[in-house]
Amino acid sequence: MTATRPRRTDEREAARARHPAVRRMAIDLDRMRRREADRLAAEGHAWPEQAALLLAARGRTGLDRRAFAAAVGVPEATIALIEDGPVPSDAAGPAQL
Amino acid sequence: MVGTGSLPSTGGQPVEQDRFERLVVLMRRMSEGDRAAMFTLADEFGAQVVGSVRAHLRDLGVDHVERDDLDGLAIDACEVLYDLAGTWRPDGGALPWVWAAHRMRAVASRHVGQHADVLDERAAERAVAPVAGAGTEPDELALLATLAARLPECALLQEALTRVTTPRNQAIVLAVRVQELLGDPAPAATVGREFGLRADAVRQIKRRTLQRLRTLATDEPRFLALADLPLLAA
Numbered sequence: 619m620t621a622t623r624p625r626r627t628d629e630r631e632a633a634r635a636r637h638p639a640v641r642r643m644a645i646d647l648d649r650m651r652r653r654e655a656d657r658l659a660a661e662g663h664a665w666p667e668q669a670a671l672l673l674a675a676r677g678r679t680g681l682d683r684r685a686f687a688a689a690v691g692v693p694e695a696t697i698a699l700i701e702d703g704p705v706p707s708d709a710a711g712p713a714q715l
Numbered sequence: 716m717v718g719t720g721s722l723p724s725t726g727g728q729p730v731e732q733d734r735f736e737r738l739v740v741l742m743r744r745m746s747e748g749d750r751a752a753m754f755t756l757a758d759e760f761g762a763q764v765v766g767s768v769r770a771h772l773r774d775l776g777v778d779h780v781e782r783d784d785l786d787g788l789a790i791d792a793c794e795v796l797y798d799l800a801g802t803w804r805p806d807g808g809a810l811p812w813v814w815a816a817h818r819m820r821a822v823a824s825r826h827v828g829q830h831a832d833v834l835d836e837r838a839a840e841r842a843v844a845p846v847a848g849a850g851t852e853p854d855e856l857a858l859l860a861t862l863a864a865r866l867p868e869c870a871l872l873q874e875a876l877t878r879v880t881t882p883r884n885q886a887i888v889l890a891v892r893v894q895e896l897l898g899d900p901a902p903a904a905t906v907g908r909e910f911g912l913r914a915d916a917v918r919q920i921k922r923r924t925l926q927r928l929r930t931l932a933t934d935e936p937r938f939l940a941l942a943d944l945p946l947l948a949a
Binding site: 643644645653710 | 744749750751752753754755757759761762764765766786787789792793881884887895910912913915916919920
């Protein structure tokens with residue numbers, strides 16, 4: 619038998635995650651993403667929806683920019699460009715990256 | 716390996732030591748402007764944040780809150796924690812939502828106030844009734860520009876607004892203030908419809924813009940007079 623028995627702490631975490639009370643206490647990250655998109659749009663971000671999507675996705679992984687960029691195999695500058703929007707000299711949108 | 720014992724009670728729900736250290740990392744990242752860390756905070760510590768909001772609501776006599784409202788309040792609370800991340804210090808062991816209890820309570824209070832104020836029927840009628848000649852009224856920015864040409868304090872406000880935010884956000888902030896002065900019971904919702912934004916986005920724009928104006932008034936003596944404006948106290 620090669621499978622490793624899960625640690626008791628892992629089991630406890632999994633049980634907590636399944637517990638209906640915990641699910642009721644979770645924050646709606648999709649709503650947070652929509653609100654972030656509104657905020658970015660209001661601040662004049664060039665592509666607020668995409669930036670908010672990326673922020674939410676990266677947030678769910680718990681990774682900072684450098685680690686996230688390494689994990690998905692793109693330069694950190696690409697993540698920064700999508701999240702922060704272009705400086706005035708940038709012409710390419712996220713769809714062109 | 717860090718320990719897993721609970722922290723000493725600081726009010727609210729305790730978190731284990733390794734989770735506290737994770738929290739320290741997230742707060743540091745938020746203080747550095749990493750908005751994704753706010754999502755991580757909501758994802759990993761959402762139960763504690765929601766619990767804190769519910770506790771403040773209960774203290775204010777609200778035992779039941781609709782799921783949709785609670786979601787909005789919890790996100791407001793995360794925004795507050797993001798804004799305060801740079802001033803929180805982990806040394807004392809207080810959890811951020813406990814340390815920022817007065818700000819968390821303000822989030823809950825705004826919700827309670829929104830639903831507990833006695834309805835001013837005349838104000839409500841003004842809010843829903845069509846405004847005569849609305850299409851010909853100058854918008855708030857044009858009005859401010861006109862006043863700025865005559866009144867130094869309006870010119871100062873106009874300059875300050877231009878310094879801290881976009882023309883669209885300036886218009887939103889001024890429009891909200893006008894609605895408040897007109898007695899609109901839901902000014903953010905009214906202005907949100909006009910600009911195609913949700914009410915909570917409008918409130919956020921207003922809050923951030925006013926905060927930047929306050930900072931400007933504090934940091935630059937030339938703008939000190941702005942600190943006395945009722946707009947900044949709103």
